[in-house]
Amino acid sequence: MSDKSFDAIVLGAGPAGEVCAGRLADAGWRVAIVEPHLVGGECSYYACMPSKALLRPAAVLAEAQRVPGVPVGANAELDPTAVLARRDEVIHDRDDSSQLPWLEERGIELIRGEARFVGERRVQVGADTVSAEKAVVVATGSGAAMPPIDGLGGVRAWNNRDATTAERVPASMIVLGGGPVGSELSQAWASLGTEVTLVEGGKHLLGRDEPFAGEEVAQSLRGRYGVDVRIGATVESVRAGGAGLVATLASGGKLEAEEILVAVGRKPQTETLDLGAIRVEADEHGFLTTDDRLRVGGSAWLYAIGDVNGRALFTHVGKYQAWVASENLLGHPVEAIAEEIGPPRVTFTDPMVAAVGRTLAQAQAVGLAVRAVDVPTDGTPGASFQGKGTGGTSRIVVDERAGTIVGATFSGFETADLLQAATVAIVGAVPLTRLRHAVAPFPTRSEIWLKLLEAWERG
Amino acid sequence: MSDKSFDAIVLGAGPAGEVCAGRLADAGWRVAIVEPHLVGGECSYYACMPSKALLRPAAVLAEAQRVPGVPVGANAELDPTAVLARRDEVIHDRDDSSQLPWLEERGIELIRGEARFVGERRVQVGADTVSAEKAVVVATGSGAAMPPIDGLGGVRAWNNRDATTAERVPASMIVLGGGPVGSELSQAWASLGTEVTLVEGGKHLLGRDEPFAGEEVAQSLRGRYGVDVRIGATVESVRAGGAGLVATLASGGKLEAEEILVAVGRKPQTETLDLGAIRVEADEHGFLTTDDRLRVGGSAWLYAIGDVNGRALFTHVGKYQAWVASENLLGHPVEAIAEEIGPPRVTFTDPMVAAVGRTLAQAQAVGLAVRAVDVPTDGTPGASFQGKGTGGTSRIVVDERAGTIVGATFSGFETADLLQAATVAIVGAVPLTRLRHAVAPFPTRSEIWLKLLEAWERG
Numbered sequence: 033m034s035d036k037s038f039d040a041i042v043l044g045a046g047p048a049g050e051v052c053a054g055r056l057a058d059a060g061w062r063v064a065i066v067e068p069h070l071v072g073g074e075c076s077y078y079a080c081m082p083s084k085a086l087l088r089p090a091a092v093l094a095e096a097q098r099v100p101g102v103p104v105g106a107n108a109e110l111d112p113t114a115v116l117a118r119r120d121e122v123i124h125d126r127d128d129s130s131q132l133p134w135l136e137e138r139g140i141e142l143i144r145g146e147a148r149f150v151g152e153r154r155v156q157v158g159a160d161t162v163s164a165e166k167a168v169v170v171a172t173g174s175g176a177a178m179p180p181i182d183g184l185g186g187v188r189a190w191n192n193r194d195a196t197t198a199e200r201v202p203a204s205m206i207v208l209g210g211g212p213v214g215s216e217l218s219q220a221w222a223s224l225g226t227e228v229t230l231v232e233g234g235k236h237l238l239g240r241d242e243p244f245a246g247e248e249v250a251q252s253l254r255g256r257y258g259v260d261v262r263i264g265a266t267v268e269s270v271r272a273g274g275a276g277l278v279a280t281l282a283s284g285g286k287l288e289a290e291e292i293l294v295a296v297g298r299k300p301q302t303e304t305l306d307l308g309a310i311r312v313e314a315d316e317h318g319f320l321t322t323d324d325r326l327r328v329g330g331s332a333w334l335y336a337i338g339d340v341n342g343r344a345l346f347t348h349v350g351k352y353q354a355w356v357a358s359e360n361l362l363g364h365p366v367e368a369i370a371e372e373i374g375p376p377r378v379t380f381t382d383p384m385v386a387a388v389g390r391t392l393a394q395a396q397a398v399g400l401a402v403r404a405v406d407v408p409t410d411g412t413p414g415a416s417f418q419g420k421g422t423g424g425t426s427r428i429v430v431d432e433r434a435g436t437i438v439g440a441t442f443s444g445f446e447t448a449d450l451l452q453a454a455t456v457a458i459v460g461a462v463p464l465t466r467l468r469h470a471v472a473p474f475p476t477r478s479e480i481w482l483k484l485l486e487a488w489e490r491g
Numbered sequence: 492m493s494d495k496s497f498d499a500i501v502l503g504a505g506p507a508g509e510v511c512a513g514r515l516a517d518a519g520w521r522v523a524i525v526e527p528h529l530v531g532g533e534c535s536y537y538a539c540m541p542s543k544a545l546l547r548p549a550a551v552l553a554e555a556q557r558v559p560g561v562p563v564g565a566n567a568e569l570d571p572t573a574v575l576a577r578r579d580e581v582i583h584d585r586d587d588s589s590q591l592p593w594l595e596e597r598g599i600e601l602i603r604g605e606a607r608f609v610g611e612r613r614v615q616v617g618a619d620t621v622s623a624e625k626a627v628v629v630a631t632g633s634g635a636a637m638p639p640i641d642g643l644g645g646v647r648a649w650n651n652r653d654a655t656t657a658e659r660v661p662a663s664m665i666v667l668g669g670g671p672v673g674s675e676l677s678q679a680w681a682s683l684g685t686e687v688t689l690v691e692g693g694k695h696l697l698g699r700d701e702p703f704a705g706e707e708v709a710q711s712l713r714g715r716y717g718v719d720v721r722i723g724a725t726v727e728s729v730r731a732g733g734a735g736l737v738a739t740l741a742s743g744g745k746l747e748a749e750e751i752l753v754a755v756g757r758k759p760q761t762e763t764l765d766l767g768a769i770r771v772e773a774d775e776h777g778f779l780t781t782d783d784r785l786r787v788g789g790s791a792w793l794y795a796i797g798d799v800n801g802r803a804l805f806t807h808v809g810k811y812q813a814w815v816a817s818e819n820l821l822g823h824p825v826e827a828i829a830e831e832i833g834p835p836r837v838t839f840t841d842p843m844v845a846a847v848g849r850t851l852a853q854a855q856a857v858g859l860a861v862r863a864v865d866v867p868t869d870g871t872p873g874a875s876f877q878g879k880g881t882g883g884t885s886r887i888v889v890d891e892r893a894g895t896i897v898g899a900t901f902s903g904f905e906t907a908d909l910l911q912a913a914t915v916a917i918v919g920a921v922p923l924t925r926l927r928h929a930v931a932p933f934p935t936r937s938e939i940w941l942k943l944l945e946a947w948e949r950g
Contacts (some may be wrong), residue, residue, distance in 0.1 A: 089560040101548040101574035115560035347933040378932040452937040455909035459929040462919030470918040474806040475838040478911040
C-alpha cells in the first residue's frame with residue numbers, strides 16, 4: 033500500500049493511451065500508465081492486427097493466381113496451420129514484454145491493475161492510491177457488446193477476441209453482425225475452410241459506408257468465399273445443440289454451427305472506473321462526452337481519448353486524439369476535427385472498402401448540395417497489373433457549391449492506400465480545379481483520380 | 492491524292508495525342524489524327540505497359556514467398572514463357588485494332604502515315620494534303636537516343652522497343668544507362684534468368700531522384716537479382732564477338748554478352764516533320780519549346796504536347812498536357828504547372844521508387860530553405876503485412892518558411908500508390924499543420940504520413 037504521484041495518469045495502455053503517455057513523457061512529464069491486461073491493447077492482440085494477419089494470405093494467394101507466370105496453381109489452397117502460426121507471431125502470442133522497453137525508455141511507469149476513481153485526479157489501483165498533479169487521461173477503450181438475444185448467455189459465444197485468437201479452424205460458424213468486424217472475420221475464417229453464415233439485420237453489410245460497398249462485399253463473400261450471407265435477418269434465440277448450437281431466426285428458420293461469433297457493436301470499458309466519484313458526463317451507451325479538445329465536461333484535468341469517448345471507434349482516431357489531448361495538455365491548443373469530417377476507415381475484405389468523409393446520404397442529410405461521381409476501381413491501366421478484373425467502385429462525393437470533395441469511397445483490390453490522397457484533399461479543402469493538376473503516374477492505380485475528375489467534368 | 496480539312500490535326504496517336512484528339516472531338520471539333528505506326532503509341536506497346544507486365548510477376552512471387560501459409564516454395568521460380576505470353580497480351584501482340592473503335596466512336600479520322608509540314612496549319616501525309624482550320628497539335632513523342640559509342644552502330648544493339656518485346660530470354664545482356672528504363676529492364680530480365688550487367692556513368696542509378704533511391708535500387712539489383720551494377724563506368728567501344736558482343740570500358744575492362752540494351756536517354760521524334768517549313772523554336776536537343784499553355788512560339792494554332800516538347804517525358808504528363816492544350820483550344824485558359832512543381836514519377840523496380848516535386852538538392856538549388864525528413868518505409872504496422880522487411884526510405888522535403896511540402900520520395904515495396912497523397916499535398920499547398928489532421932487508417936502503410944509528420948515535429 034503506497035501513495036504515488038505523477039504529472040499525468042493515463043488509464044489504458046492501448047494505442048491511444050500509449051501514444052498520449054509517450055508524448056507527455058517526451059515533453060518531460062512524469063507519467064504513469066495503468067493497464068489491467070496487455071500493454072498494446074485490444075487492437076494489437078485481438079482486433080486490427082490479428083484480423084489482418086488472417087486476411088492477408090488469401091489476398092496474396094488470389095493475386096498470385098491472377099498473374100501468369102507465378103508458380104501457383106488455380107486450385108492451390110492456404111495452409112491454415114502456417115496462417116495461424118503467423119497470426120500468433122503478429123500478436124506476440126499475447127505476451128506484451130516486447131512493448132515494455134518503449135515505456136521504460138520514456139520513463140513511463142506501468143502500473144498493472146484496474147483503476148478506480150477515488151476523487152479529482154486520484155485513482156486507486158489495487159492497494160495503491162495514485163494521484164496526478166495535472167491530468168488524468170481515460171483511454172480504457174471498448175469491448176464487444178452482447179445483444180439481448182434469448183439464450184446467448186447460455187452458450188459459449190465468441191466475441192472478436194475469441195475469433196481473432198482461435199487456435200483451430202472451426203468447421204462451421206454463425207456470425208452475428210455484418211459490420212467491418214463481422215465481414216472481415218467471416219471472410220478470414222471462410223478462406224481457411226470454415227462454413228460461415230453471416231447474419232446482418234440491416235439492409236446492407238457495412239451499414240455505415242456507401243450501400244454499393246456492402247453489396248459488393250456480400251456478393252464476394254457469397255461467390256468467392258462460399259459464405260451464406262443473410263441480409264435483413266435477425267437471430268431471436270440460441271440454444272446448445274446439433275454441431276454445437278442452433279440459432280433460430282425471426283423468420284422461423286434455423287441455423288446450426290459449431291461456433292457463434294457476436295460482432296454487433298462495442299461498449300465503452302468504464303464499468304470498473306467508478307465514474308460516480310467524479311461525476312462525468314456520458315451518453316446513453318456510456319461513452320464519455322468530450323469537447324473537441326477531448327476534455328470530459330470541459331474539465332481542465334480529465335480527458336478521454338480513443339474508443340471510450342465514442343467519437344469514432346478506430347485505432348488511428350485514438351492515436352490522433354492522443355496527439356490532440358497531449359498538445360492541449362502541453363499548452364498548444366488544437367481541436368480534433370477528423371471525426372466531424374468523417375474519419376478514414378478501411379474494411380480489409382475482398383473487395384477492400386476504404387472510405388473517408390461523408391457518404392452521399394450523410395452529406396445530403398446535413399444539407400450539402402452534393403453529387404456522387406462513380407467510376408470502376410479496376411478501370412485504369414494500372415489495374416490491369418494489380419487486381420486484374422476484380423471490379424469495385426470508386427466514388428467521390430462533391431460539394432458542388434464549394435467545389436471540393438467531402439467524401440470518398442474506394443472498393444476493390446487493395447484500395448487501402450488509395451485513400452490517403454482523398455483524405456488530404458478533404459482535410460486540405462483542395463478545390464477540384466486544383467486537383468486536376470495533381471497528376472497521377474502512369475500506369476498506377478492512382479489514375480483513378482484522373483478517371484474521377486474526368487467523370488466529374490462530364491457532369 | 493486529295494485535300495482534307497479539319498478543325499484540328501493531331502500528329503501522333505500516343506497517349507497525349509489520343510487524349511487531345513478525344514477531348515477536341517468530344518467538344519464537337521472535326522479532328523484528324525496522323526500516325527505512321529501504332530495507335531496507342533510507344534507507351535502501350537514498347538514502354539510503360541510491357542515493362543510493367545515483365546516486372547509484376549516477380550514482385551507478386553516475392554510477396555507470396557513472404558507471407559506464411561501461401562503455398563509457394565522459397566525456391567519457386569517464374570515461368571518465363573507464361574510471363575512473355577502475358578506481356579504479349581498486354582501489348583495486344585502489337586496490333587492496334589482494339590484501339591480503333593475509341594477513335595471511331597468520336598468521329599476522329601485516323602490517317603496512317605508520316606506528316607510533313609507544308610505551311611501554316613497544313614501538313615502532307617503521303618499524297619494527301621491535310622489542313623486545319625484551327626490548330627495543329629504535335630504529339631509525335633520521342634525515341635531512344637543512341638550515344639556516340641565507337642562501334643555501337645555496327646552491332647545489333649537493342650533499344651527499349653527490342654527489350655520490351657523480345658520473344659526469348661537472352662542468356663546475358665549489357666544495359667547502358669541506369670535511369671528508370673535501364674533499371675527496370677535490368678531487373679525484369681534478370682528475374683527471368685538473364686545475366687545482366689548494368690553500366691551507369693553517373694554517381695547513382697536513377698540520377699534524377701534522391702540519391703538514396705538509386706543506392707537502394709543498386710543494392711537490390713545486386714543482392715536479390717544478381718545484376719552486376721557498374722556505377723561511374725562508361726563503355727568506350729563495342730564490337731561483335733564472344734557470346735555476341737564485347738564492350739570495352741573506359742577503365743579498360745571488358746564485358747561480354749549476348750545482347751546490349753541502350754537506355755541512355757530520349758530524343759524528340761521531329762525529323763520527318765520538316766519543321767523548317769513553319770520555323771518553330773526548339774532546344775539544343777530538338778525538343779519543341781512551348782509556353783505554359785503548350786503553344787509553340789506563342790502561336791495561336793501550333794501546340795506541342797507529350798515527350799516531343801521535352802518538358803517532362805512521362806505518359807501521364809503527356810495526357811495532362813493534352814488536357815491543358817485542349818482546354819486552351821476550347822477557350823478555357825489554363826496553364827500547365829505539374830512540370831514546374833516536379834512531375835510525379837515511378838520506377839517500378841524492387842524497391843519501387845515513387846517521387847514527386849523537388850528532391851532535397853533540387854529544392855536547395857532554387858534557393859528554398861528546406862529540410863529533409865526521412866523515415867523507413869517498412870516501419871509502419873501496415874508494412875508488417877505488405878512487403879514485410881523490405882526496407883526502403885520515405886522522405887518529404889519541407890519548405891520551412893512556407894510550412895509546406897515541396898518534394899516527396901517513397902522507395903520500397905509497392906510505393907506507387909503512396910505517392911498521390913504527396914502530390915495532392917504539394918499541388919494543393921496544404922500546410923503541414925493541416926496535414927496532421929489527415930489521419931491515415933490503421934493498419935495501412937499510409938501511416939507513413941504519421942511517421943513523417945512526427946519526425947518533422949521532432950525537428
